[in-house]
Amino acid sequence: MGLDEATVKPHERLSAALATELSQVNSLIRTRMASEHAPRIPEVTAHLVEAGGKRLRPMLTLAAARICGYDGPYHIHLAATVEFIHTATLLHDDVVDESGQRRGRPTANLLWDNKSSILVGDYLFSRSFQLMVETGSLRVLDILANASATIAEGEVLQLTAAQDLRTDEAIYLQVVRGKTAALFSAATEVGGVIAGAPDPVTKALFDYGDSLGICFQIVDDLLDYWGSDATGKNIGDDFRERKLTLPVIKAVAKADSEERAFWERTIEKGNQRDGDLEHALDLLAKHGALEATRADALNWAAKAKSALEALPNDPIRDMLSDIADYVVARVN
Amino acid sequence: MGLDEATVKPHERLSAALATELSQVNSLIRTRMASEHAPRIPEVTAHLVEAGGKRLRPMLTLAAARICGYDGPYHIHLAATVEFIHTATLLHDDVVDESGQRRGRPTANLLWDNKSSILVGDYLFSRSFQLMVETGSLRVLDILANASATIAEGEVLQLTAAQDLRTDEAIYLQVVRGKTAALFSAATEVGGVIAGAPDPVTKALFDYGDSLGICFQIVDDLLDYWGSDATGKNIGDDFRERKLTLPVIKAVAKADSEERAFWERTIEKGNQRDGDLEHALDLLAKHGALEATRADALNWAAKAKSALEALPNDPIRDMLSDIADYVVARVN
Structure with missing residues (x-):
């Protein structure tokens, strides 16, 4: 990979090893964060999704699928699902915490308003749900439904x-x-x-x-x-x-x-x-x-x-x- | 039914015709709105769910299943799903609209705070998702995932x-x-x-x-x-x-x-x-x-x-x- 293992951070090495799949995930995220009717949605989402987060959570999904020898297409959907759920919770968290900064930039609730953060978060959560349904795996749906409930319960x-x-x-x-x-x-x-x-x-x-x-x-x-x-x-x-x-x-x-x-x-x-x-x-x-x-x-x-x-x-x-x-x- | 068709409203007649199933739906709602760890969740939910809404949306699901001769148990899950999604959107709507009244009573965001309304809404949406996964029908999941995205997009x-x-x-x-x-x-x-x-x-x-x-x-x-x-x-x-x-x-x-x-x-x-x-x-x-x-x-x-x-x-x-x-x- 041309990366020096001694100085390069391990999540950067993982990112390099999964580069092809990560770029598929990013492309799927960009496609699915679009909205035909409400341009506010991709504006708010892009602000957060493209702010240079490490994509640690989607990398974990890709890594697990790779270790288990998966050769189908749906780990990409699941990695995008996980990033959408993460982004939705960040949008809602920043409203709940009345935060003004996230990843060194002003938060969406500050740049737009609380309303947009709440509703765009709801939209991304729904989009994540559509992505997982496409995998056709009820077991995956069960795991992610339970995780979503645990997340919300923990926040309350x-x-x-x-x-x-x-x-x-x-x-x-x-x-x-x-x-x-x-x-x-x-x-x-x-x-x-x-x-x-x-x-x-x-x-x-x-x-x-x-x-x-x-x-x-x-x-x-x-x-x-x-x-x-x-x-x-x-x-x-x-x-x-x-x-x-x-x-x-x-x-x-x-x-x-x-x-x-x-x-x-x-x-x-x-x-x-x-x-x-x-x-x-x-x-x-x-x-x-x-x-x-x-x-x-x-x-x-x-x-x-x-x-x-x-x-x-x-x-x-x-x-x-x-x-x-x-x-x-x-x-x- | 002992109800006079001339003076009783049609949704009340439907409610009477579906009384047994509606009481199963209400009982499932009460079970599933509980939270082992966060007592704030059932408090907020009960305020809204038990405020005497007409349960029109869950009745529509029960009615459709009945007309189509369904004899399984999952129309109850789906009716509860629909009511949870509805309740979650009401909680978020009242924050977005800064409403102080709903169904003639103070809103949850007024009685508790915006944070609780946002996060309990997220919890109910996750619970609805768990209920639909239990039906084991990918087609049902697909329909409800698409509906959720359309709802959020319409709100934005x-x-x-x-x-x-x-x-x-x-x-x-x-x-x-x-x-x-x-x-x-x-x-x-x-x-x-x-x-x-x-x-x-x-x-x-x-x-x-x-x-x-x-x-x-x-x-x-x-x-x-x-x-x-x-x-x-x-x-x-x-x-x-x-x-x-x-x-x-x-x-x-x-x-x-x-x-x-x-x-x-x-x-x-x-x-x-x-x-x-x-x-x-x-x-x-x-x-x-x-x-x-x-x-x-x-x-x-x-x-x-x-x-x-x-x-x-x-x-x-x-x-x-x-x-x-x-x-x-x-x-x-």
Whole structure:
């Protein structure tokens, strides 16, 4: 490929290995995001779909299908499906979170309006549904219908759990499975299912996606306090937005009564003052919450890699393993 | 049934004839709107689902299946699917329209917040998708996936078309097919498809639902100016919200330059003053726009009834015919 394995990031190597199929996916996405009657739809969609996301989720589907020796056309449909579902949830998330920036650019709700983001999200979700129906696989439809319900349920759960100090690690995991891991695990599983892979293989693909997705979200939440990655996020965004994530959950679990009062005031009541973020960072350090969160992320990465052992030996499989390492290596 | 055909409304007679199946639908809806993890979901859903809607759309599915002699269990799933899709679109519509009232009660976005309405809508749409997968019919999935895309496309089109005086009757029809008729026609068609009805019958069912849905929406838009129905709407809501509907489109088409300036100011620019609604009503009267709109509605009702002629003779079929008459009879 002409790519130096030592310096090129593993998802870039995967992208190069899947280049032909990825370009088919991109072309299908462009065709299907069109709308004969409502030009607002492709405008809004293009803003997000062509913003240079890594296409990690569709790559997972293509990779799974390739490892399982699939030679039909429908992994392309499924990869586009997964990207459409992802884009639809981003559009709705940005309205729900009242976000103004995504991937370093203004969000669609800011450039157009909330109405467009809501309705174009609904449209993309419907289009994803049409794409999966075209595969003719009821099992694929079943997996993606369940994933969609888990995603929406996780998002609703987050609404009530994010500012409630009673939220523990189990509830956090539930939210993360919904908002992130459900689409990762569906993406990998359907790649195996469409290839007709045996149950232990599709199960392993599900487990890889599930663990990778959880790892990915934990790292995302950790970087919000750790801040060493070029995420475009500012340190403490989640704190300012009063989002209870794993590092804070760990610190709250070890809090004395004075510390608990601090978290109640800043997260539950949202009454924040100058110096609060610095104090929060001190408390996270005092209880080793960031290191403990990083250890959890490493565990999930190890789980993801161990799931891969049930899959046929394949260079793509090794790239998936490297991706699991790379996700945690973002925290450095 | 003990119901007096002369005074009981036709949808009430249909509801009585389908009472057993409707109660199965209601019970399935209650089961499936539950969420193990996020109690906010059934709270929001119950507010809308149990607000005493007429369940017209699920009844159409049950009626179609009955007329086609279906004796399996899946018309119940499909009727619940249709009601979930309808409820999901209402939740999103109320956010998009910033509505505070629906069926005479405060909307979910007012009682909870926009976030809950968006995400619970997404959840219900996913649940509807799970229900249809359970039927095991790819043709049903195809019809409902296409209907969902048409609904969302119609809603987006409405965003840009509603305040644009260039919107003509063809674009209005496109919007109405999306926002209303697509779910009516899918509801009737899938009832026939699940029963294994022959193509001319499922085509006739589609046509009935399509024409009835268009008729229904035209009458709704007409009543906003006509005001003789107990809709709970105030005369002129659409005018105040700057929604270009069929009566105004007809008046704009016949407007002289002074009248056109009036519509530009009030609808396009949204610059409204005391007395504008009265003037708008005068212009609608001057050009016979309300009578012409009512004539269109009567035509669609006649089309709906004529589609029914391709269906097997059945008392339920006659009730569907009466419903088409009744929809227009609301304008009196």
